[in-house]
Amino acid sequence: MLAGRSGSELSHDQFYASDPKTLVLSCLGAMGNGKSSLLNAICDEQIYRTGRGAEPITRHVEAVMRPWSNPPVSRYCQLIDTPGMCDSSARDRANMQECVRYFKSLSFGVSAFLLVFNINDTRLDAYTQNMLSLFEQLLGREFWKYVILVFTHVDEHNRDLLEDNIDVLTDPSEGFVPELRRVFRLDERTFDPPMVFLTTQRLRYNAYAQRHLQQLYNSVVQLEKDRGNKKFTCGWFNQILSTPTEDQKSNFIISSVRGALGSIRSAFTGGGSWCAMQ
Ligand SMILES: Nc1nc2c(ncn2[C@@H]2O[C@H](COP(=O)(O)OP(=O)(O)OP(=O)(O)O)[C@@H](O)[C@H]2O)c(=O)[nH]1
Ligand SMILES: [Mg+2]
Structure with missing residues (x-):
């Protein structure tokens, strides 16, 4: 155990996560989109199990501390992988425990x-x-300023075929970002995320x-600069701490x-169970 800023005892990883120089990155997204593969690609290690199937491969929230190795940039990162956390009901005890682990691991601040x-x-x-x-509700609208949109499966052999998709997604008035702004009633000042198109396969x-992957790193560093080198935090995280x-x-x-x-259930018509990722 190590002493934290407030004098409280921190685990090794918590201590480093609270270091301003450490990048804290959380992957979010639907089942099978390539979250674990992306984190493996960043640290150039098969840390997280990956694969495709009817069930999610990642079962638990996991956080590891590793150097960003692809490209090698001499920065340590806390890489937080996520499963679907609340897939049927918020009352599901196991899912709630994943939520607890997840938000505890974020509470020292998030780079992206x-x-x-x-x-x-x-x-x-x-x-x-x-x-x-749910994130907006718990973390406030500022969290949108720390989102980076990552599109995986943009493999080299497919790149030409995918150019049209990329054009559609990046269209300034009809593309993916304007769509998200419409759905969540966001303006450009609150939500103007970098969009990175990459492959996580055969990196060597x-x-x-x-x-x-270098573009992704550049986006993370640019975001960091744009936010005055301050990680995302909020009143709710401070309450947790x-x-x-x-x-x-x-x-x-x-x-x-x-x-x-x-x-959220009362605001959304379509069912209402929250599942973080799947
Ligand atoms: N061709 C290609 N395959 C990819 C890419 N990224 C991930 N995959 C494959 O897609 C499948 C799912 O990848 P995962 O990284 O396990 O996805 P995940 O989002 O972590 O999945 P869950 O943990 O089940 O939610 C695996 O078979 C990966 O090898 C990519 O950029 N290109
Ligand atoms: Mg996974």
């Missing part, structure tokens, strides 16, 4: 939320909408793949998430 889509299926599904609504010795014991933190997060889910 990497919202991951597969370029071959960029629908804004109900689950993703509900997840983003592949200039094409590495160039696009100042809650004395781990059990009390957990209870506080659970009651906040339940409260927020209640208001």
Whole structure:
């Protein structure tokens, strides 16, 4: 255990996550979009299990501290991978525990939320909408300023075929960002995210793949500069940090998430269960 800013005891990872030089990156997105593959690509290590199937491959929130290695840039990152957290009901105990782990790991501040889509299926599904609504509810609208949109499966051999998709997605008035602004009633000042198109496959010795991961790194660093080198934080995170014991933190997060889910359910017509990712 190490001493944190407030004198409280922090785990090794928490200590480094609270260091302003550490990048804290959280992947979010629907099942199978390539979240775990992206984090593996960043640190150039097969840390997270990846794959495709009827069930989500990632089952638990996991955070690891690694150097950003693709490209090698001498920055440490806390890489937070996520499963679907609340897939059927907020009352599901296991899902709630994932929410607790997740928000505790974010509470020291977040450099960027990497919202991951597969370029071959960029629908804004109900689950993703509900997840983003929950984030807005808990974290406030400022969190939108820390979102980076990442489109995976832009493999080199497909790139030419995907150019039209990319043009549609990046269209300034009809594209993906204006669509998100319409759905969440955001203006350009609040939501003007970088969009990065990349492949997470066969990165070694592949200039094409590495160039696009470099673009992602540049986007993260640019975001950091634009936000005055301040990680995202909010009143709710501060409340988590100042809650004395781990059990009390957990209870506080659970009651906040339940409260927020209640208001999202009444605001959305399409079902209302929140699933973070799937
Ligand atoms: N061709 C190609 N395949 C990719 C790319 N990114 C991910 N994949 C594949 O897509 C599948 C899903 O990738 P994962 O990284 O496991 O996706 P995930 O979002 O973590 O999935 P869950 O944990 O189940 O939610 C795997 O078979 C990956 O190898 C990419 O850029 N190009
Ligand atoms: Mg995964």
